[in-house]
Amino acid sequence: MFIDRVEVEFTAGRGGDGCTSFRREKFVPRGGPDGGDGGKGGSIVFEARVGVNSLAAFANRRFFRAEKGRHGEGSLRHGRKGREMRLYVPCGTSVIDIADGFVIKDLTTPGETFVLCRGGRGGHGNARFKTSTNQVPRIHTDGEPGEERHVVLELKSIADVGLIGKPNAGKSTLLSRISSARPEIADYPFTTKFPNLGIVDVDQERSFVTADIPGLIEGASEGIGLGHEFLRHVERAGLLVHLVEPTPVDGSDPIENYVAIREELRQYDESLADRDEMVVLTKSELDLDGEVFSRMQQYFTDHPVEHTRELFSISAAAEIGLRDLVEAIMVRVAARRQQMLEAGEELSPIREVDVPAESKKKRRVPPHKLGPTASLSNDHQARDIPEMWGKQSPMGRTIAPPETSEGNRPRDTSDEQP
Incomplete structure (x- = not known):
């Protein structure tokens, strides 16, 4: 739950x-x-x-x-x-x-x-x-x-990418195709009742986290529908992927739907309206002649924005254009991560295995178990270690080399009178 x-x-x-x-x-x-x-x-x-x-x-x-x-x-x-x-x-x-x-x-x-x-x-x-x-x-x-x-x-979920759009725009289907997440998918609106997170693995070294936000409708910022409860999860997303259905079931215009959702984001948080976005026209098999795609391009040309905005066309069910979309998202996410590193911010790990393990506190080793004396025993004395010859023992005596083969210990003549 x-x-x-x-x-x-x-x-x-x-x-x-x-x-x-x-x-x-x-x-x-x-x-x-x-x-x-x-x-x-x-x-x-x-x-x-x-x-x-x-x-x-x-x-x-x-x-x-x-x-x-x-x-x-x-x-x-x-x-x-x-x-x-x-x-x-x-x-x-x-x-x-x-x-x-x-x-x-x-x-x-x-x-x-x-x-x-x-x-x-x-x-x-x-x-x-x-x-x-x-x-x-x-x-x-x-x-x-x-x-x-x-x-x-x-x-407030920490995700690199936030999937937004009208209900039944294909957000859950797209998430299930590009990640291992398995959100509930059905042919009626408001199937997604809570945000779903999925990790998208582009290759062995690159990946990003995607959040599927429940469908937004007009008036969501004022508490209408389900989206107002989960708009907070979009706040931390560095990139917004806005999914637009070319032929909505209710017969509404796709461009008007796009404008309505953008207005709800602006009313909820002014900064969300200026955040980078990628507009994705889903269910491309329903737009065979590309009329809706051309209209969207013309609208973006006539209504420029200050932030970065790109337009893509995909079909999650037929897996058309998914690879290009994922690669484009990864490029944008990598650029944002680089900006965060240059600004001195830390990147959050994606998986639990990415968190560095806590190093165990080392036990204090007694001084006599460090250095050359660590290997001393009854069979291995200090005089058997060449590094110890000539040094003072704890008793104040000079450590001499071991006995020669004839059984005679070298005599210390340092204290003898000439």
């Missing part, structure tokens, strides 16, 4: 209370205070991870609470801190405060973490309050409550 917007309440763990205790042991008079501190409450941490494609883990759970810290005990025993609650979200998730409506954090980079709620600090035991003038303190402090947040998690 695809979920791209949820409303959840998060509460970090409360800190444990301090302890009031005194040392009571036989033959130990005036033992003094020994109450330990309480443990810190667990925090709630978000982490963006490749491979998590939906917010479905938060759909059926309204409240998330981290573990509390344990209370302090006698004998100066401090309470255990609460476990950290780490929650994984898709890349492109925005954390929005529901009270003020501002974006707290936008998680776009794989592995990026964010502490949403910090756990409460633990209370102090009475041992903390011992002074020269107050040697028998009978007070302690309680743990502090953890932070609370009422937020909205909103997913």
Whole structure:
């Protein structure tokens, strides 16, 4: 199930209370205070991870609470801190405060973490309050409550290409032909009810991510139809591929449909109207004489735009023109990625295997197991290593070469008188 917007309440763990205790042991008079501190409450941490494609883990759970810290005990025993609650979200998730409506954090980079709620600090035991003038303190402090947040998690898919167009324009069919995604396909409008992501492999070294956005209709920016719920997924797409049906079932004009969708994008976000696009005339087998294609070319000539716009004609069902379209999209995507690298931005990995594995922390090696002494044993002494001859041993003696074949050790004459 695809979920791209949820409303959840998060509460970090409360800190444990301090302890009031005194040392009571036989033959130990005036033992003094020994109450330990309480443990810190667990925090709630978000982490963006490749491979998590939906917010479905938060759909059926309204409240998330981290573990509390344990209370302090006698004998100066401090309470255990609460476990950290780490929650994984898709890349492109925005954390929005529901009270003020501002974006707290936008998680776009794989592995990026964010502490949403910090756990409460633990209370102090009475041992903390011992002074020269107050040697028998009978007070302690309680743990502090953890932070609370009422937020909205909103997913904006990170895709290189966004497929847009009227319902039944052939977006899902095109996605199923050029990628391994298998969206629902039928001969009626609004078959796609949620965005579908697919990875298009051009060759062994080149690939890009495509998002199939549910069909847009006139008035989508105002909440009409399904598209208004998913227009946010187009915001992060660097290239828009606008699919136009040459002979719509409702008898509408293809150019008017194209203009209507462009107007809805402009009303939703002004920047979307200026984004690079590729206009694709689908179901080319229905436009045998190329009349609609010629009309579209003439319209683009009469109505120039500031951004880059290209026109293609394909048939996804007959697999006509797909290779040229995919290659053209890859060229545009590669150029945008190069611009991002030159601007100092990082490229998001496409697959989970592309994420570099975390290097394990190396264990500290004792000094005697490093260098020439690493191979020493009862059968292999320091005098058997030529690099060690003439050096000082830990006992302060000079390491000499091993005994000769006659069984005589070379005599050290450095201290003899002339």
